[in-house]
Amino acid sequence: MAVKNKENKLIVSVSPHVRDGESVGRIMWSVNLALLPAFIMAVYYFGPRAVYVTGLSILAAVLTEHFFQKGIGRPSTIHDGSAVLTGLLLGLNLPASVPFYIPIAGSFFVITIVKMLFGGLGYNVFNPALMGRAFLLITWPKAMTIWYEPTAKFVGMDATTTATPLGVLKEEGLPKLIQMFGDKSDMYLGMLSGNTAGSLGETSALALLVGALFLMARRYITWHIPVSFLGTVALFAWVFGGEGFFNGDPLIHVLSGGLFLGAFFMATDYVTCPTVRKGQIIFGIGCGAITMLIRLWGGFPEGVMFAVLLMNCFAPLIDRSVKPELFGAVKEQKQ
Amino acid sequence: MSRTETFERGIHPQYHKELTAERSTVQAALPKRVLIPLSQHIGAPAAAIVAIGDEVRTGQLIGESAGFVSSPVHSSVSGKVIAIADFPLSSGKQGPCIVIESDGQDTYSDFQEHPDYMNLDPEKIKEIVKNAGIVGLGGAAFPTGVKLSPPKEKLIDAIIINGAECEPYLTADHRLMVEKPAEIVEGLKLLMKTLGVSEGYIGIEENKPDAIAAMEKAVSGQPIEVHALEVKYPQGAEKMLIKAIKDREVPARGLPMDVGIVVQNVGTALAVYEAVRYGKPLIERVVTITGDGIKEPGNMMVRVGTLISDVISQCGGLKEGAVKVIAGGPMMGFAQWTLDVPVVKGTSGILVMSSDEYVSSESYSPCIRCGRCIDVCPMGLNPSMLSILSEKEFFEQTGEYNLFDCFECGSCAYVCPSKRPMVQFMRLAKSQSKP
Ligand code: SF4
Ligand code: SF4
Numbered sequence: 001m002a003v004k005n006k007e008n009k010l011i012v013s014v015s016p017h018v019r020d021g022e023s024v025g026r027i028m029w030s031v032n033l034a035l036l037p038a039f040i041m042a043v044y045y046f047g048p049r050a051v052y053v054t055g056l057s058i059l060a061a062v063l064t065e066h067f068f069q070k071g072i073g074r075p076s077t078i079h080d081g082s083a084v085l086t087g088l089l090l091g092l093n094l095p096a097s098v099p100f101y102i103p104i105a106g107s108f109f110v111i112t113i114v115k116m117l118f119g120g121l122g123y124n125v126f127n128p129a130l131m132g133r134a135f136l137l138i139t140w141p142k143a144m145t146i147w148y149e150p151t152a153k154f155v156g157m158d159a160t161t162t163a164t165p166l167g168v169l170k171e172e173g174l175p176k177l178i179q180m181f182g183d184k185s186d187m188y189l190g191m192l193s194g195n196t197a198g199s200l201g202e203t204s205a206l207a208l209l210v211g212a213l214f215l216m217a218r219r220y221i222t223w224h225i226p227v228s229f230l231g232t233v234a235l236f237a238w239v240f241g242g243e244g245f246f247n248g249d250p251l252i253h254v255l256s257g258g259l260f261l262g263a264f265f266m267a268t269d270y271v272t273c274p275t276v277r278k279g280q281i282i283f284g285i286g287c288g289a290i291t292m293l294i295r296l297w298g299g300f301p302e303g304v305m306f307a308v309l310l311m312n313c314f315a316p317l318i319d320r321s322v323k324p325e326l327f328g329a330v331k332e333q334k335q
Numbered sequence: 336m337s338r339t340e341t342f343e344r345g346i347h348p349q350y351h352k353e354l355t356a357e358r359s360t361v362q363a364a365l366p367k368r369v370l371i372p373l374s375q376h377i378g379a380p381a382a383a384i385v386a387i388g389d390e391v392r393t394g395q396l397i398g399e400s401a402g403f404v405s406s407p408v409h410s411s412v413s414g415k416v417i418a419i420a421d422f423p424l425s426s427g428k429q430g431p432c433i434v435i436e437s438d439g440q441d442t443y444s445d446f447q448e449h450p451d452y453m454n455l456d457p458e459k460i461k462e463i464v465k466n467a468g469i470v471g472l473g474g475a476a477f478p479t480g481v482k483l484s485p486p487k488e489k490l491i492d493a494i495i496i497n498g499a500e501c502e503p504y505l506t507a508d509h510r511l512m513v514e515k516p517a518e519i520v521e522g523l524k525l526l527m528k529t530l531g532v533s534e535g536y537i538g539i540e541e542n543k544p545d546a547i548a549a550m551e552k553a554v555s556g557q558p559i560e561v562h563a564l565e566v567k568y569p570q571g572a573e574k575m576l577i578k579a580i581k582d583r584e585v586p587a588r589g590l591p592m593d594v595g596i597v598v599q600n601v602g603t604a605l606a607v608y609e610a611v612r613y614g615k616p617l618i619e620r621v622v623t624i625t626g627d628g629i630k631e632p633g634n635m636m637v638r639v640g641t642l643i644s645d646v647i648s649q650c651g652g653l654k655e656g657a658v659k660v661i662a663g664g665p666m667m668g669f670a671q672w673t674l675d676v677p678v679v680k681g682t683s684g685i686l687v688m689s690s691d692e693y694v695s696s697e698s699y700s701p702c703i704r705c706g707r708c709i710d711v712c713p714m715g716l717n718p719s720m721l722s723i724l725s726e727k728e729f730f731e732q733t734g735e736y737n738l739f740d741c742f743e744c745g746s747c748a749y750v751c752p753s754k755r756p757m758v759q760f761m762r763l764a765k766s767q768s769k770p
Contacts (some may be wrong), residue, residue: 005672011658012427012672016745017665017688018348018503023704023753077700122701122753275706275719303467319720326715326737327343327574328587 007153010165011153014163024121027220028081034211035088035265041194041204045150047094050200054091057103061087063112073276082121089129089265090200093258093305094136095148097161105139106132126312128263128273130305137305147197164197166301202258212264221268224280225287229253231287240296253295262304264289272312279315279322286311339541342575343566346711346746348503348568348666349383350542355506355625358633363649364500365441369411369640370432370677371397376470377477378404383433392531394442394616397433399466406478407468407728411618411638412437413673425643425662425676427669432677435640446614452521457529460611464529467583468617469679472602473497473571474663476681479607482597483529489592493534494526495580498550498601499564499571501540503666507621508601509636512539512546515605516553522604523559525611535559537601538580542566568666569744573598575684575713587714588738588770602683617680623652628657628687637678643685644674658693661686666745679751700753706748708757714740718747722757724766 002013030182042050063084069076077083090106110132118124137144145165165187168177181187194204195226201208215221234250241248253259267273267287274283287307293304374380381398390411391397392638398408410433418434449455455463465480485491496519500508512519523535537554539547541563550561560581564570574585576598581592591598599607602620609615618639625632630651637646647653653660661668662682677686708718717736724733741761748757 008674010660011693012670013659014756014762015661015665015667015669015743016748016758017659017670017693018688019663019749019751019754020346020348020708022750023754024700024752027703027705027752072705101640119700124704147678197739255632269707270703273704275704275709277706277709277715282707290437319717323736324709324712324715324717326587326740327713328589328740329715 010234018123025080025081025289025324028085030218030220031215031265032081032085032088034215035092035201037210038090038092038201038204038261039088041207042092042200043097045194045203046148046200049096052100053094053096053098053103053200054088056100056117057091057107058084059096060104060107061090061111064108065116068116077121080121082119083111085130086115086128089201090132090274092261093129093199094145095146095198096148096200098143102136102140102143106136109135115153124271124273125316126309126324127266127269128198130266130309133305134309150197150203163198165191165252166295169252169256170295170301174252188251189256197263198256199258202261205255205260208260208264215264221264222275222277222280225268225284226263228281228284229267229288229291230259233259233292236289236296240292251317253292256303257295257302259268259291262308267308267311272315274315274318274322276319276322277323278324279318280324282318283311285317286314287305339565340476340579341567341570342578343558344711344715344746345567345569345575345713346749347566347658348749350503351625352504352506352509352542354504354507354632355623355634357372358506358510360510360621360634360636363635363637363641363646365437365439366412366638366641367439368642368647369435369437369638370642371408371411371435371640372424372679373398373431373433374407374408375408375476375639375679375681375744377475378402378406378481380431381405381408383419383431385416387416387419387435390414391435392442394446394618395444396466396616399434404478404481406470406480407466408433409468409616409618410435411640413442414438423673423676425433425669425671425679425682426639427672434508434764435500441712443676448614449611452525452612453528454749455611457531459586460525460529463611463614464607467577467606467615469603469610470617470680471600472606472620472680472683473600474667474681474683476679479599479603482592482599483526485530485592485597490533490595491530491592491597493536493581494523494530494532495576495596495598496523496535496537496601497571497573497576497598498537498539498543499576500543500545501566501568501571502666502668502683504625504686505623505664505681506625506633507548507623509543511601511621512543513549516549516565518608519550519601519604520553520557520559521612522606522608523599524557525607526597526599533558536580537561538564538576540564540566540570543587547707549566561615568746569713572713572742572744587737620680620682622646622678622682624687625684626687627689628654628690629685630654634673639680640643640677642675642677643671646678646685647674652685656689656691657687658690659688661688662663666749667743696738699755702755703753705752707750711746711750713744713746714742714743718757718761721764722747722755722760725760728767730764731769732770738764738768741765
């Protein structure tokens with residue numbers, strides 16, 4: 001790139017000669033920071049196990065990346081924060097009760113198979129954390145679906161297991177779900193704050209929203225994917241989610257499960273979503289539609305993970321077909 | 336005037352204009368020797384019409400225009416031709432130059448003056464402009480005479496004078512507008528007359544209120560509007576300027592004249608006036624010498640052909656820690672390998688960056704597909720995709736993504752968190768594929 005003239009010490013490189021201060025590291029660390037509120041809520045509701053599980057998965061992700069890169073003779077990129085982010089996201093996608101080998105195996109799998117074998121950051125096709133969750137769900141289906149009551153405030157778990165709101169909704173219906181919380185407003189409140197069963201980081205919609213707004217304010221993510229994703233889910237839930245048509249409760253579906261975590265933090269993963277904003281809207285709608293197909297008519301109570309992974313496959317295609325608006329394009333056609 | 340106009344997308348780099356914005360233009364010392372390249376413009380190089388040993392005067396024709404898109408060159412000093420050979424140029428390439436040793440007298444050749452310049456026939460004005468070697472002074476150096484001779488089917492209805500000066504650091508156009516507003520307006524009126532148009536515009540970025548005020552005053556009572564433009568790069572690119580002022584979109588791969596507009600830089604307008612009124616060919620221009628790496632930043636009237644090293648020493652020389660010397664601005668200028676290259680008609684600035692200002696671009700990483708480059712590309716391209724295709728050498732696919740609409744403004748590289756050399760990728764792909 002840049003070359004230096006030994007005599008006069010001048011550096012020669014291609015324009016431009018100034019750049020803004022943004023770097024991959026700064027972006028990745030900011031996303032890590034944006035997940036902090038959700039992490040704090042996870043610790044609040046699920047106790048020290050939240051620290052244990054996410055800590056293990058972060059550690060495993062960072063060490064795997066470091067030694068993999070050393071092994072193939074490349075400089076280690078762990079300082080760019082992306083391995084930490086993968087580990088953190090994977091940790092937040094796990095139930096509090098998982099045994100120690102699950103976060104470790106998950107991180108090892110995603111960093112080696114999903115990230116490094118595809119060529120490292122920038123080349124992976126699938127969102128690493130979600131691939132990890134899918135892999136773990138298939139390998140250890142039992143351990144991955146044991147949910148604890150989130151009652152323990154910063155303390156250890158009382159080992160009462162329960163079902164996630166979406167699980168209850170699917171198996172036993174809305175009245176039962178409302179009854180579980182007390183009344184309807186308690187239910188919404190529980191979902192906003194995170195006082196429900198579920199993966200560590202997905203339960204508190206409010207905490208996730210705070211982090212997401214921070215990322216939007218810094219323009220690290222834009223509204224296109226989250227809004228189209230959430231909007232599609234709400235629309236489907238309203239139209240098809242109740243008795244007959246146009247009778248469903250969109251809020252339950254929007255606030256529960258991994259939707260906020262998925263829509264704000266994983267569907268927006270740069271590498272695995274389309275780059276063109278218009279294409280991102282299509283991507284978001286696709287994610288939302290598939291999520292609801294699975295939730296309403298599929299075999300699982302939750303559909304965000306498969307929806308995003310499926311849409312990841314389409315991202316390259318969307319980028320090829322949806323181009324940004326070329327300056328001067330309209331008039332060219334007229335001529 | 337009260338509107339602030341602009342185009343879509345673009346970037347907001349730090350401008351750093353305060354280094355030189357208040358500094359009046361000073362006359363640079365007469366160079367002892369000038370290297371005058373035969374090709375300082377887009378198009379065919381001029382053909383030398385002097386031989387080694389010939390005595391020449393300031394302003395004398397030494398290279399003849401060789402084709403429709405070409406431009407003549409003139410001696411910028413009086414003295415003797417001592418060499419005609421290839422020398423390194425500020426574009427990074429080598430090119431034929433006529434080397435003239437100054438006799439220190441600065442004896443001018445006889446210029447044909449036209450005190451009644453406004454009554455000249457348009458054809459005559461065109462001829463004078465062409466023979467004076469006037470080219471676009473904004474950087475691209477497109478021969479002005481060619482722009483004044485559009486094909487018959489292109490009806491031109493407006494001329495825009497480009498005073499945006501959107502490149503950070505540069506203040507050459509700014510100073511001209513403050514110091515010579517009346518002359519610029521006369522130049523514009525001559526251009527309007529030549530093309531038979533009744534609408535004239537002057538577009539200036541809002542960060543130059545004194546230039547806006549000066550130009551407003553100079554145009555009062557004439558069919559010319561001064562427009563304040565948002566401070567945004569690349570506001571001064573022709574297509575963006577036309578979009579901002581006339582809300583017309585030049586078709587992709589097209590030219591301003593396709594939407595009935597001709598754009599000229601403020602320096603060019605001044606050169607037109609001086610050529611038509613006083614018969615003076617283009618032999619000097621205002622250059623901004625700036626950056627944290629130069630001892631005494633300022634704006635200077637410099638003879639074409641003066642070595643950059645000569646200009647730099649007149650500005651106190653390089654500071655300790657100067658790491659990069661750029662001909663032009665930081666967004667589109669050329670980094671110099673040696674300082675013994677001449678100032679040419681298109682040299683708007685000499686920027687000396689210190690190690691503090693310089694952001695290393697030595698290593699870059701893969702595209703993380705963040706989309707930031709797409710959000711800023713003024714041409715509405717997908718620079719991410721183009722850079723990846725170029726990187727993987729899938730050159731034949733770049734046409735599908737409108738590679739040749741890229742004008743290398745560098746906005747995409749400016750925002751790229753992976754520090755990718757985007758402009759290099761674009762140039763590589765262009766050199767490897769057909770438009
Ligand atoms: S250099 Fe080309 S691709 Fe990049 S922003 Fe400018 S016009 Fe767009
Ligand atoms: S700004 Fe850089 S990293 Fe981001 S999409 Fe463009 S080329 Fe890729």
